[in-house]
Amino acid sequence: MKKITFTLLLVAAGLGTVAGQEDSVMMEKIYSKSFESGQAYENLRYLTKTIGNRIAGSAKAEEAVNWSKSLMESLPFDQVYLQAVDVPYWHRGATEEAYILPTNEPLQVLALGGSIGTGKAGLTAEVIEVELLSELRQHGDAVRGKIVFVNKPWDESLVETGVAYGLNSSQRSRGPAEAAKLGAVAYLFRSLSSSTTDDFPHTGGTRYVAGIDSIPAIAIAAVSAQKLSAALKKDPKTTVFLKNESAWKGLVHTHNVIAEWKGTEKPDEIITIGGHIDSWDVGEGAHDNGTGVMGTLDAIRTLMELGYKPKRTIRLVFYMNEENGVQGAMKYGEAAKAKSExxxxxxxxxxxxxxxxxxxxxxxxxxVSWIQQHWKPLFEQKFWVSRFLQGSPGVDSGVWGAHFPNTVMFNFRPDPHRYFDIHHTAKDVFEAVDRRELQSGVAALASLLYLLDQQVDQITK
Amino acid sequence: MKKITFTLLLVAAGLGTVAGQEDSVMMEKIYSKSFESGQAYENLRYLTKTIGNRIAGSAKAEEAVNWSKSLMESLPFDQVYLQAVDVPYWHRGATEEAYILPTNEPLQVLALGGSIGTGKAGLTAEVIEVELLSELRQHGDAVRGKIVFVNKPWDESLVETGVAYGLNSSQRSRGPAEAAKLGAVAYLFRSLSSSTTDDFPHTGGTRYVAGIDSIPAIAIAAVSAQKLSAALKKDPKTTVFLKNESAWKGLVHTHNVIAEWKGTEKPDEIITIGGHIDSWDVGEGAHDNGTGVMGTLDAIRTLMELGYKPKRTIRLVFYMNEENGVQGAMKYGEAAKAKSExxxxxxxxxxxxxxxxxxxxxxxxxxVSWIQQHWKPLFEQKFWVSRFLQGSPGVDSGVWGAHFPNTVMFNFRPDPHRYFDIHHTAKDVFEAVDRRELQSGVAALASLLYLLDQQVDQITK
Structure with a gap:
């Protein structure tokens, strides 16, 4: 009985059909090409090592935009253009310091994106430690004049680190406003890090709420957080000195970068593929998100190198400012909606x-069920790609997708074990990327793009 | 219709049953424990950083044996013992050098395990380059007095790097004897490396054939191989100087390390789990195979920490000399067979x-089909472990399994992208291992061990 079931599944999966065999042959070509002559890794080297990190609004971000445009122009796209978008530019400033007093023991910190500065003199205050923001209200007036220190450990038990990130990330964004509302003078937030044993702080976006006084909002590394917590257990009156000079610098005129490869049969049907070109201002923005932009570009380049002619229009988009405002994705969505694309x-x-x-x-x-039956078998055994599950789109697609509720959206999922160890830190550098892993992802992206171009009507009808 | 199919699959998978739910709860506990308090990573640090590499027969290998025994004795096993085994000890010697003459351009080389030396003076000879050993015979007498250089590039197109390794590895083992038979003076073998852009030579076992003169057998790094090939294209009379001082040092008395956790219901039924404790004599033997021994040990320790009582006897085996003779596995098999275990x-x-x-x-x-239906769903979505395919056992299990043809054997498969970049090189060090990846593997191993202990009769009946 089991053998019969297996045979039925193979037939249902389309591997027994001529079309399924053609797809399988095409995917073998894609994988060979990507491993043998893929350029994502060398392009990533340029983006990370020559350009470097590139926070939206910075000169480096605009350099990345212009270099990306020239890279796209070197390929046989039908059209390459910049899409204007204004972003608020946040600058970290020269100094970031934190010490436990009176021992002067240093704490490893990074201002959260959007944080105001402490002023040149810095600030010194007692610390109130909680694990959850909801505990703050119970402390009532005791919060006033203090540094709120949210010290919630990472949930180590999950293979799916993205879920662990999601469990704590709202405290990063909501925290400064909630602390300020109760009269806190600063917000110190334990980094969203899957490593509990290193001392690298992780930055990330936060937000203030209009009508509530802004306070400095600063990420503290996991080991430093444990150190501070131990000091507070010993002496609850322990004070901390904080200094940072970050500030908003106003709106900057910048761009999404877009390239189009026109469809030969249904040019009006568009498949959008891409990721964000900006990064945080520490490390080199390698995994977040140099691999995303250089990978999606190379997926298209691989199909071009194979002489493929798309039926539908394939549009590559490098979004600006996913990290600190999502203005690029908003602009992309508004423009596409205005044209009723x-x-x-x-x-x-x-x-x-x-x-x-x-x-x-x-x-x-x-x-999803159709994809699991027809496409998953093409990927699973030979190429080790097997997760095709209903889930959320990426941040940028999710934002512009508000205008396109019927668009089927795919969020690429690489292995999740290492990502939140380096995410938004000085460790997110080119050397943390493995060429074979990256080019394997390029091949998976190119294969999905090919299958969508050929058969998207099967999942949208 | 698709929804019905999905429900049926869930029921078939046992997730709808009480037993399936119990297994699922147990696996959540295993994963949490492994990530939160797993010790594989710290044990690996000791094995790699304090002991270091440990070729069979060396003092370091015996140090690893004794330390492993004391580690097992610190856990509530019912029995820990050494199983005596004699291994031939091969020593690399102090010097390994290779140059292209007359330019004196250095080539990165490592003698293959088992190679004889060139003698103190080294040797200089012309080079005959081929991609396949089968081409050698066509060259006939031209081989005499020359260095045979087998320069077959790695097949980059495969995600499954183990298959690419298998495509070329027989030329490593058969090559020296075939070259010697035709009168070659040395054998230079392009490293089995998935990286084409680095200059790290990869060692590995080779063998001589009785009755044919032995010749030095040396691995050359990928970039050096390309360099030598270019020099030979420019001038086919290019000569190479080779010097190595390696030699066999006779038999050494050493051990497998074994620990038993006695079954409470069926103590005579044994589940063997483990890997080889020896390594090559370069790098630190981290991925090959420090992670294998420290991982399987920690899988059992995790079950112990959870208070689990096995139904069957779980036997942990650290095999000696997988790399250069497989004597440990042979001994284990003979002893188990003698006792009709x-x-x-x-x-x-x-x-x-x-x-x-x-x-x-x-x-x-x-x-396999039963496992795919009943166990795979327990691993797949939550823990990202989804490959359960018919295939080969590991090298050690395969060797002793000759005496146990009916034993169901599981060969643990971590992600294959990076392994053959560092395999048998100076790059195989502790820093190349990620703690979360390692402990995720420990949890997968512990989960499988638990399922086998509970339900092995389902797949052996």
Missing amino acids: KIVAAIESDAGGFAPRGFDIKSSATA | KIVAAIESDAGGFAPRGFDIKSSATA
């Missing part, structure tokens, strides 16, 4: 360049 | 400590 599918890569594991899919359960 | 299942870990992907299974197709 028919975006039939979207792929986003913004979860690192580790070994590819699959795609989260924003679509009906019926469509 | 009932080894119902075996797990081996010898493919690195990268993110776990699944297990290759040596068993009937029916058993």
Whole structure:
């Protein structure tokens, strides 16, 4: 009985059909080409080593925009253009310091994106430690004049580190306003890090709420957080000195970078693929998100090198400022909506360049089931890509997708084990990327792009 | 219709049953424990950093044996013992050098395990380059007095790097004897490396054939191989100087390390789990195979920490000399056969400590199908472990399994992308291992061990 079931599954999976065999042959070509002559890794080297990190609004971000445009222009796209977008530019400033007093023991910190500065003199205050923001209100007036220190450890138990990140990340964004409302003078937030044993602080976006006084909002590394917590247990009156000079610098005129490869049969049907070109201002923005932009570009380049002619229009988008405002994705969505474009599918890569594991899919359960039956078998055994599950789109697609509720969206999922160890830190550098893992992801992206171009009507009908 | 299919699959998978839910709860505990308090990573640090590499027969290998025994004795095993085994000890010697003449351009080389030396003066000879050993015979007498240089590039197109390794590895083992038979003076073998852009030579075992003169057998790094090939294209009369001082040092008395955790219900049914404790004599033997021994030990320790009581006897085996003779596995098999033991299942870990992907299974197709239906769903979505395919056992299990043809064998499969970049090189060090990836593998191993202990009769009946 088991053998019969297996045979039935193979037939259902389309591997027994001529079309399934053609797809399989095409994917072998894609994988060979990507491993043998893929350029994502060398392009990533340039983006990270020559340009470096590139926070939206900075000169480096604009350098990345212009270099990306020239890279796209070197390929046989039908059209390459910049899409103007204004972003608020936040600058970290020269100094970031934190010490436990009176021992002067240093704490490793990084201001959160959007934080105001402490002023040149810095500030010194007692510390109130909580694990959850909800505990703050119970402390009432005791919060006034203090540094709020949210010290919630990472949930280590989950293989899916993205879920662990999600469990704590709202405290990063909501925290400064909630602390300020109760009269706190600064917000110290334990880094969202899957490593509990290193002392690298992780930055990330936060936000203030209009009408509530802004306070400095600063990430503290895991080991430093444990150190501070121990000092507070010993002496609850322990004070901390904080100094940072970050500030908003106003609006800067910048761009999304877009390239189009026109469809030969249904040019009005658009498949959007891409990721964000900006990064945080520490490390080199390698896994977040150099691999995403250089990977999606190389997926298209691989199909071009194979002489492929797309049926539908494939549009590559490098979004500006995913990290600190999402203005690029908003602009992309507004422009596409104004033209009433028919975006039939979207792929986003913004979860690192580790070994590819699959795609989260924003679509009906019926469509996901169809994909599991027809496409998963093409990827699973030979190429080690096997996750095709209903899930959320990437951040940028999710934002512009508000205008396109029927677009089927794929969120590329590389292996999740290492991502949140280096995410938003000085450790996110070119050397943390493995060439074979990256090019394997390029091949997975190119394969999905090919299958969507050929058969997207099967999951949108 | 698709929804019905999905429900049926869930029911078939046992997730709807009470037993399936119990297994699922147990696996959550295993994963939490492994990530939160796993000790594989810190034990690996000791093995690699304090002991270091440990070729069979060396003092370091015996130090690893004794330390492993004391580590096992610190846990509540019922019995810990050494199993005596004699291994031939091969020593690399102090000097390994290679130059292109007359330019004196250095080539990065490592003698292959088992190679004889060139003598103190070294040797200089012309070079005959081929891609395949089969081409050698066509050259006939031209081989005499020359260095045979086998320069077959790695097949980059495969995600499954183990297959690419297998495509070329027989030329490493058969090459020296075939070259010597035709009168060659040395054998220079392009390293089995998935990286084409680095200059790290990869060692590995080779063998001579009785009755044919032995010649020095040396691995050359990928970039050096390309350099030498270019020099030969420019001038086919180019000569190479080679010097190495390696030699066999006779038999050394050493040990397998074994620990037993006695079954409470069926103590005579044994599940063997483990990997090889020896390594090559370069790097630190981290992924090959420090992660395998420290990982399988920690899988058992995790179950112990959870208060688990096994139904069957779980036997941990650290095999001696997988790399250069497999004597440990032979001894284990002979001893088990002599006692007519009932080894119902075996797990081996010898493919690195990268993110776990699944297990290759040596068993009937029916058993694999049962595992895919009942166990795979427990691993797949939550823990990202999804490969349960019929395949080969590990090297050690394969050797002793000759005496136990009915034992179901599981070969642990971590992600294959990075392994053959560092395999058998100076790059195989502790820093190449990620703690979360390693402990995720420990949890996968512990989960499989638990399922086998509970339900092995389902796949052996």
